Amino acid sequence: MDAHTYLLAGLLSRHFALGRIVRFRSVTRGRQATCYEVFTAEEREFLVHLYPPAFPADALERMAKAVNAIDAERFSVVPFQSANDGHYVVAGPQHSRMMVGLNPVGTYLLPDQYTDHDLSQLGLRLAWLHRLLFEQLGSPLEDSLSRQLLAVSPEAQTKWALADAPTLLAELEDSLEATPAPAWAHGDLQPAAVLVDDDHQLRTVVDFALLTPADPLEDLVDVALHWCMAGDSLNGDRARSVFEAYRSLRSIDPERWGGAMDRYLARRLVAAAFATRPLPRNLSLLINQRSGLAKCLVEFSD
Incomplete structure (x- = not known):
């Protein structure tokens, strides 16, 4: 891992019980965030969104609440280690905001x-x-x-x-x-x-x-x-x-x-x-x- 992904892995381990992280992969998913697919030794895949500091915090919390309701499986299997387990958005590197969930499986059609x-x-x-x-x-x-x-x-x-x-x-x-x-x-x-x-x-x-x-x-x-x-x-x-x-x-x-x-x-x-x-x-x-x-x-x- 390079320095950035090493820092990101440390933050993920601090806030989320994902398991042992073995690989990161940068992906394009949406226009507002930098995204990574995270692979664990337990063969689970997660999607990490890093939003810039200027992205409104209330919009992030609202988005997390909506996504949690829409696809509960994506988040409910990710037990939080922090006391603030009612949210799915935490501080990321360089003042960004980070949201993590299971990587949604599927493809899209034209x-x-x-x-x-x-x-x-x-x-x-x-x-x-x-x-x-x-x-x-x-x-x-x-x-x-x-x-x-x-x-x-x-x-x-x-x-x-x-x-x-x-x-x-x-x-x-x-x-x-x-x-x-x-x-x-x-x-x-x-x-x-x-x-x-x-x-x-x-x-x-x-x-x-x-x-x-x-x-x-x-x-x-x-x-x-x-x-x-x-x-x-x-x-x-x-x-x-x-x-x-x-x-x-x-x-x-x-x-x-x-x-x-x-x-x-x-x-x-x-x-x-x-x-x-x-x-x-x-x-x-x-x-x-x-x-x-x-x-x-x-x-x-x-």
Whole structure:
């Protein structure tokens, strides 16, 4: 081990009863953290996330609570040696914050590899996820998206490469004021965040670093854009597979789609301005056709 991993191994041994660590491997998992796979002599695999000091501590605690509830097996088998065993986030090297859990087993599929059955399973899992997040985290105490949007400097706005950013910002600010966040959303739903087993059965959803107060429909906007697009149009059959399954467990208010689309766009612009997430490839489609897309989403979820 080099000096960094040796220090990390010492911290892990101090806070967690993982067993004898025999190997570290750096992996890419999410955008907000440096990640390592940790292998023990007992043939168990753990995933270590190191978050920078600037990452909000309350967001980390919230994320740990959500992940613990979503996949209890990932954390419950890791007995804590510290007295503060109600948390899964501890101090890491160089003032970072460290979260540890069993390495989730599975792989991800490309969007075009999803069958209608797979999309239905995705809809069911999302409905379950949104209900669980609300049960565990309750109603958001604060929705800071509007304030974050206002805080984007003119210099940062140049990252968007938009011809008329002030007009768009004014439209989004009015929409955000009228549609406060009612609950929570994953915030970064993409194919790599949905793990499946060898039989294409969905195992779990990962990468909750952008878990945020939101309208849960924002996650369904992500699903529509990542899994259900055919060029610049929404594939109705694929969208129905997701939304009908979702609605079997959780209702969808059609009147919320327009606000959810605006919130989704505002969140992506803020993330790009502060370099936490790149702009979506279909940004111009979102901006120019968001009302049309919202109408399509209403149709396919009705």
